[in-house]
Amino acid sequence: MKLNIAVLPGDGIGPEVIEQAVKVLKAIAMEFNHIFTFETGLVGASAIEKTGDPLPEETITICEKADAVLFGAIGETKYDIDPNAEIRPEQGLLGIRKVLDLYTNIRPVIAYDDLLNKSSLKIKQIKDTNILIYRELTSGIYFGQKELSEDGNTASDICEYTRFEIERIAHRAFKAAQSRKRKLTLVDKANVLASSRLWRKVVQELAPTYPDVKVDYLYIDNAAMELIINPRQFDVILTENMFGDILSEEASVIVGSIGLLASASIGDKYAMFEPIHGAYTKAANKGIANPIASILSAAMLLDHFELHEEADLIREGVDKSLKLHITTPDLNTKYNHVTTTKVGDFIEDFINNPEETNLN
Amino acid sequence: MKLNIAVLPGDGIGPEVIEQAVKVLKAIAMEFNHIFTFETGLVGASAIEKTGDPLPEETITICEKADAVLFGAIGETKYDIDPNAEIRPEQGLLGIRKVLDLYTNIRPVIAYDDLLNKSSLKIKQIKDTNILIYRELTSGIYFGQKELSEDGNTASDICEYTRFEIERIAHRAFKAAQSRKRKLTLVDKANVLASSRLWRKVVQELAPTYPDVKVDYLYIDNAAMELIINPRQFDVILTENMFGDILSEEASVIVGSIGLLASASIGDKYAMFEPIHGAYTKAANKGIANPIASILSAAMLLDHFELHEEADLIREGVDKSLKLHITTPDLNTKYNHVTTTKVGDFIEDFINNPEETNLN
Ligand SMILES: CC(C)[C@H](C(=O)O)[C@@H](O)C(=O)O
Ligand SMILES: CC(C)[C@H](C(=O)O)[C@@H](O)C(=O)O
Numbered sequence A, B: 001m002k003l004n005i006a007v008l009p010g011d012g013i014g015p016e017v018i019e020q021a022v023k024v025l026k027a028i029a030m031e032f033n034h035i036f037t038f039e040t041g042l043v044g045a046s047a048i049e050k051t052g053d054p055l056p057e058e059t060i061t062i063c064e065k066a067d068a069v070l071f072g073a074i075g076e077t078k079y080d081i082d083p084n085a086e087i088r089p090e091q092g093l094l095g096i097r098k099v100l101d102l103y104t105n106i107r108p109v110i111a112y113d114d115l116l117n118k119s120s121l122k123i124k125q126i127k128d129t130n131i132l133i134y135r136e137l138t139s140g141i142y143f144g145q146k147e148l149s150e151d152g153n154t155a156s157d158i159c160e161y162t163r164f165e166i167e168r169i170a171h172r173a174f175k176a177a178q179s180r181k182r183k184l185t186l187v188d189k190a191n192v193l194a195s196s197r198l199w200r201k202v203v204q205e206l207a208p209t210y211p212d213v214k215v216d217y218l219y220i221d222n223a224a225m226e227l228i229i230n231p232r233q234f235d236v237i238l239t240e241n242m243f244g245d246i247l248s249e250e251a252s253v254i255v256g257s258i259g260l261l262a263s264a265s266i267g268d269k270y271a272m273f274e275p276i277h278g279a280y281t282k283a284a285n286k287g288i289a290n291p292i293a294s295i296l297s298a299a300m301l302l303d304h305f306e307l308h309e310e311a312d313l314i315r316e317g318v319d320k321s322l323k324l325h326i327t328t329p330d331l332n333t334k335y336n337h338v339t340t341t342k343v344g345d346f347i348e349d350f351i352n353n354p355e356e357t358n359l360n
Helices: A014-032 A045-051 A057-065 A090-099 A113-118 A163-178 A194-209 A220-229 A241-255 A292-304 A308-323 A340-352 A354-359 B014-032 B045-051 B057-065 B090-099 B113-118 B163-178 B194-209 B220-229 B241-255 B292-304 B308-323 B340-352 B354-359
Strands: A002-010 A035-040 A068-073 A104-110 A130-136 A146-148 A154-162 A183-188 A214-219 A236-239 A262-266 A271-275 B002-010 B035-040 B068-073 B104-110 B130-136 B146-148 B154-162 B183-188 B214-219 B236-239 B262-266 B271-275
Touching (some): A002 A014, A014 A068, A014 A308, A163 A183, A183 A194, A214 A220, A220 A241, A236 A241, A241 B220, A292 A308, A308 A354, B014 B292, B068 B090, B104 B241, B154 B163, B154 B194, B163 B236, B183 B241, B194 B214, B220 B241, B236 B241, B271 B292, B292 B340, B308 B340
Parallel strands (some): A002 A035, A183 A214
Antiparallel strands (some): B104 B262
16 A cells, blocks of 8 residues: 655654654555655644744645644643743644544553553553543634733633534544444533533434444543543543543553553544654653654554554554563663663564564 | 531532531530531522522522531432533532632642542552642633524533632632642643633742742643642642632542542632532432531631631541541442441541540
């Protein structure tokens, strides 16, 4: 298969982790006789620095021409601490999500057996957890009108949802549940928010179309607790943009490190793959960033094109690296941890020669 | 001291847990020669049932005349599952918060030594955690304009904050930090929301007034993770209404049961005290509801009137009940747990005779 992949490394640790993901994709191409080409674009703080724009036109063109986008991370302390900044790195990420209409963000949360002891949670609490979070990604309070009064004393954001926006991601979440444990949990705050009540109504209306799926409803505050005390109760979680942001980062505590969580953002025409972690400027260029989230995002990219065997091989490589403790310090404080590049190298080697690496 | 206390038991387990709190307050009055009088008002689903109004005028009058309000819980499944309901129990709770202008909600999160093993988190993770969450309670997306389009296909909520609203709670949070470990963490989503940027700006402007307080800023998604992986890093957390709702219920996993978390909602003129848990209709009238959150809320009420010795005695009684495993099933699954009433009785006895109960 020929795949033209747009690569947007972004800021902080973005470039170094994406480098590993690209390395792994190249190894897959070699091994399976695919032709993957890569074109790099600017985004985020680094794009602002070079062009004044967090999402230059050229980057959009690169993404639109590509079969898929591989995204690193954006953000920089300078902007975080300046509430007056009008141009911000995040606009690059939110902009590309919107322009490509990537309305379904899928975030798997899987408790790896080899990492159970890395979690802050008790092992018996998390063992066998396997959740798929479906987060709406192109609407809600992220994209509603924002206002700051002229005197600077009043600020507001609008959270708006339409039936259309809810239906299209809900159908996908229901279908995902059908191919899994057939349970869907809608997380909202319908006891307080009008937008949440529309979510609940639409999901209730769609539910009879998927009679084999059991539907549950949880308020976000309650879900934030249940996710920790009983994560195994969840199969597919469907939720709006902001709640999905919060729940999925919270869910990283189950997995043991946020450096392991991958995601796919799927529209009708385009698809983007990105780790859920941020740019961690402080960790940049030290070789300590965990590339697994990016590498697993690359695996999700392959899955998207039905290259499941290839994706599985990447995941096997990841599993092996975890089993052998060939990991960055976030997962391996006590013993000898390795660098970002070394983790990538190991998985590359594994792909080139699964049997041999097996004997290590 | 003479205190006239308005009691709003509400729905579900509300009445049974509040009964224990009142019992305990009566014991305190006896023991310390105070005169506490109680006047009960309707609120929530039970108020809707009897008057059609989740917050009858009469209830407001009772609260306004009182020195403090003791609140149970509101909510009922019937309304939860009906996104079209226009009259909802939650309007009673939100209404009373607004009418009494209870803008500062204080939620202590304390890891009890005797309960460390009840938490879903590893003991070494949570030991010595002591956090005070300052949640803004009368503004934000809870109270902004809500709209549902005529065709029912678009719904929206506005999250609005003014400098005034942020400043008044921020000053209180800074002062609380000064009397504790002198650390304040503002939780917001300033990389995306205009309202959050106003929060960050105002807190940055106030910070120099409290030079002895170290100020930290965290995005809500990140905070939801940090709260689990490193809760001891927090002293006072300051945040807006919705984020406070989510974080504080999530924080209950540190304590071991949401049935332990109390709160105080303080305005300039009025003050209300309530457990942070909900109405749990399913658990009602079974004697299994944990009354500790309500009893600790009563202790916060006493603290509010500088009756610290009295409040401490209640807390000692609570500690003792936990140490002796005289607890409801949420904390005591394996051995013989006791009923809601029995927990109240034990703490009442302890107050009447601390020495003797000590020998038990
Ligand atoms: C960087 C930020 C704007 C982004 C978000 O909030 O969506 C990130 O937290 C994520 O989850 O992808
Ligand atoms: C019942 C509900 C409206 C309420 C809230 O969201 O504020 C509750 O969750 C709380 O935290 O007191």
